[in-house]
Amino acid sequence: MSLNKIKFDKKIVLSFWIILIALIIAAPTILPVFRLNLLGRYLSLSIVALGVDLIWGYTGLLSLGQGIFFALGGYCAAMYLQITSSSEFPNNIPEFFALYGVEKLPFFWEPFRSPFFTFFAIWIIPALVAGLIGFLVFRNRIKGVYFSILTQASLLVFFNFFNGQQKLINGTNGLKTDVTQLFGQMVGSESMQRIFFWITAILVIAAWFFAKWVVKGRFGNILIGIRDDEPRVRFTGYNPVIFKTIIFSIAGGLAGISGALYTVQSGIVSPQFMTVPFSIEMVIWVAVGGRGTLLGAILGAVFINYAKSLVSEALPASWMFIQGGLFILVVTALPEGVLGWIQGDGPRNLLQRFGLKRKIETYPSLEVNNKEGNNE
Amino acid sequence: MNNKDLLNLIDITVSFEGFLALNKLNLNLKKGELRAVIGPNGAGKTTFLDVITGKVKPTNGEVIFKGKSLVGRKEHKIARLGVGRKFQSPRIFENLTVKENLEISVTTPKSPLNLINKSIKDEQLHEIDRLMKIVNLAQKVDSKAGSLSHGQKQWLEIAMLVGQKPDLMLVDEPVAGLTDEETDLTADLLKSLSGENTVVVIDHDMEFIRRLDSNVSVLNQGTVLCEGTMETIQKDKKVIDVYLGRPED
Numbered sequence: 001m002s003l004n005k006i007k008f009d010k011k012i013v014l015s016f017w018i019i020l021i022a023l024i025i026a027a028p029t030i031l032p033v034f035r036l037n038l039l040g041r042y043l044s045l046s047i048v049a050l051g052v053d054l055i056w057g058y059t060g061l062l063s064l065g066q067g068i069f070f071a072l073g074g075y076c077a078a079m080y081l082q083i084t085s086s087s088e089f090p091n092n093i094p095e096f097f098a099l100y101g102v103e104k105l106p107f108f109w110e111p112f113r114s115p116f117f118t119f120f121a122i123w124i125i126p127a128l129v130a131g132l133i134g135f136l137v138f139r140n141r142i143k144g145v146y147f148s149i150l151t152q153a154s155l156l157v158f159f160n161f162f163n164g165q166q167k168l169i170n171g172t173n174g175l176k177t178d179v180t181q182l183f184g185q186m187v188g189s190e191s192m193q194r195i196f197f198w199i200t201a202i203l204v205i206a207a208w209f210f211a212k213w214v215v216k217g218r219f220g221n222i223l224i225g226i227r228d229d230e231p232r233v234r235f236t237g238y239n240p241v242i243f244k245t246i247i248f249s250i251a252g253g254l255a256g257i258s259g260a261l262y263t264v265q266s267g268i269v270s271p272q273f274m275t276v277p278f279s280i281e282m283v284i285w286v287a288v289g290g291r292g293t294l295l296g297a298i299l300g301a302v303f304i305n306y307a308k309s310l311v312s313e314a315l316p317a318s319w320m321f322i323q324g325g326l327f328i329l330v331v332t333a334l335p336e337g338v339l340g341w342i343q344g345d346g347p348r349n350l351l352q353r354f355g356l357k358r359k360i361e362t363y364p365s366l367e368v369n370n371k372e373g374n375n376e
Numbered sequence: 377m378n379n380k381d382l383l384n385l386i387d388i389t390v391s392f393e394g395f396l397a398l399n400k401l402n403l404n405l406k407k408g409e410l411r412a413v414i415g416p417n418g419a420g421k422t423t424f425l426d427v428i429t430g431k432v433k434p435t436n437g438e439v440i441f442k443g444k445s446l447v448g449r450k451e452h453k454i455a456r457l458g459v460g461r462k463f464q465s466p467r468i469f470e471n472l473t474v475k476e477n478l479e480i481s482v483t484t485p486k487s488p489l490n491l492i493n494k495s496i497k498d499e500q501l502h503e504i505d506r507l508m509k510i511v512n513l514a515q516k517v518d519s520k521a522g523s524l525s526h527g528q529k530q531w532l533e534i535a536m537l538v539g540q541k542p543d544l545m546l547v548d549e550p551v552a553g554l555t556d557e558e559t560d561l562t563a564d565l566l567k568s569l570s571g572e573n574t575v576v577v578i579d580h581d582m583e584f585i586r587r588l589d590s591n592v593s594v595l596n597q598g599t600v601l602c603e604g605t606m607e608t609i610q611k612d613k614k615v616i617d618v619y620l621g622r623p624e625d
Binding site: 214217218219221222224225228229231232233234235236237238239240242243246 | 429431450451452455456460461463467468469470471472476479480481483486487488491492495496536540
């Protein structure tokens with residue numbers, strides 16, 4: 001597969017993991033709380049980016065509506081936190097209900113009293129919604145641009161619905177989580193944020209391994225087959241609808257987990273998670289990092305967002321231009337994304353262009369890997 | 377129609393907004409038969425394959441395969457019933473290796489659960505080895521299919537077709553763009569496949585069709601003009617008129 005062109009030494013891989021784990025453990029002491037919290041948020045965004053890479057990078061489904069599933073996960077987490085922290089408010093229901101004269105908890109809030117239910121709801125509800133939308137769309141053989149437009153339209157439908165439902169979920173104001181309690185501690189507190197950071201870091205790694213497991217082997221090859229030539233997959237006896245529904249559903253579940261982690265670390269979930277630009281940004285992270293590389297999606301999400309906050313602090317108005325420029329650069333010069341460029345011998349070709357490295361005369365596999373070839 | 381027939385096309389009509397791509401086409405195939413289908417451009421050769429494989433739904437008529445009607449079935453269901461197809465230009469998965477391409481074709485059952493849960497069966501690996509030897513791709517196991525030459529791509533697709541173990545193989549222009557030597561090898565390969573399999577070959581390379589040494593159906597304007605051995609059809613007046621051209625007097 002194109003992903004692992006560079007075969008790393010086992011020792012390098014091992015030391016990479018040791019450094020990574022050390023960094024994760026040390027991060028809360030090295031970084032100031034503010035920076036740590038930002039890093040935690042961006043790491044949680046990398047989980048939704050992994051989902052985008054699975055559906056877009058591997059399967060060729062460009063969804064502009066991942067914000068739906070991201071927000072659903074966030075709402076699930078926030079509803080639980082709000083309801084378990086509402087004992088001192090009137091009628092023992094979250095405070096905002098009083099503003100709209102609601103006295104009885106809407107029925108769909110009830111199950112979120114249970115932490116057990118919430119734990120599963122965070123990823124199963126988005127996965128089910130994604131599966132349902134996906135199945136209906138894929139069954140009707142809606143593809144390409146039409147699929148993208150449809151997902152964006154769905155996003156707008158969800159956005160408008162959530163925005164307008166003050167009496168159900170506090171509408172445009174969203175649900176705050178930072179002043180709620182979890183296991184007797186304030187969610188927004190420093191110690192809780194540190195724990196959320198670790199949970200996020202672990203889940204990013206887990207999600208990465210999960211995604212790798214999904215795309216390795218024949219299942220992943222069918223996804224690539226669907227991306228490159230769907231009718232051929234059909235005529236070979238596979239039903240692409242099922243495969244696409246499954247992967248879209250997986251991406252939805254990942255988005256839900258991502259949204260929940262992002263919510264508890266940013267302190268609020270609101271319909272702003274379902275705005276059109278945000279879902280497009282998710283695609284940009286993956287495009288810049290490298291489609292179909294998985295690791296590129298994670299790096300893209302973290303680095304672009306970190307750059308965004310650094311640039312915005314220094315030059316508040318310029319980030320949108322930089323982001324747009326970055327996207328244009330990637331589309332025109334690095335269609336495989338940064339990681340794809342590195343894996344595809346991009347750096348060597350660049351050095352050759354400046355005359356800093358000898359050109360290869362035949363095939364790279366013959367010359368560069370010559371040593372390997374002799375051993376065999 | 378009789379019981380030995382694998383496939384019957386009965387009065388198939390396909391109308392694309394009034395244009396009759398196929399017009400009351402009748403064709404029967406016996407089990408184990410090798411059949412060549414020729415015809416001038418626009419005669420409906422590819423539409424004929426599209427109807428059998430479920431890509432195009434006939435406006436009228438019936439397709440009976442192994443006693444079952446194929447009309448209205450989805451493409452992947454028809455493929456699972458045992459109809460395999462090779463496309464005109466090689467349609468392989470260029471970003472996968474030769475081996476991965478063949479894995480996709482030999483894997484059964486073709487369900488997501490089987491693919492994600494279980495590793496490939498040993499007998500399927502043996503089958504892949506066998507196929508790669510047949511089409512001379514054993515050296516290229518781990519090469520990207522996209523890096524193969526045109527002829528190798530054609531053969532890889534034929535190997536993928538065979539790997540599917542279809543009862544009926546539909547082969548659309550297998551020798552387009554191949555060298556003479558490759559063409560001869562392909563003809564021999566297809567001949568060796570018939571007998572056990574039923575093979576339909578569409579082409580208009582006359583030398584190649586002659587080498588197949590099989591029954592030939594001539595399509596013209598969406599209907600079967602004539603059927604018989606190469607010798608018979610070459611003498612048929614109608615065929616000469618529409619397709620072969622009159623020999624110079």
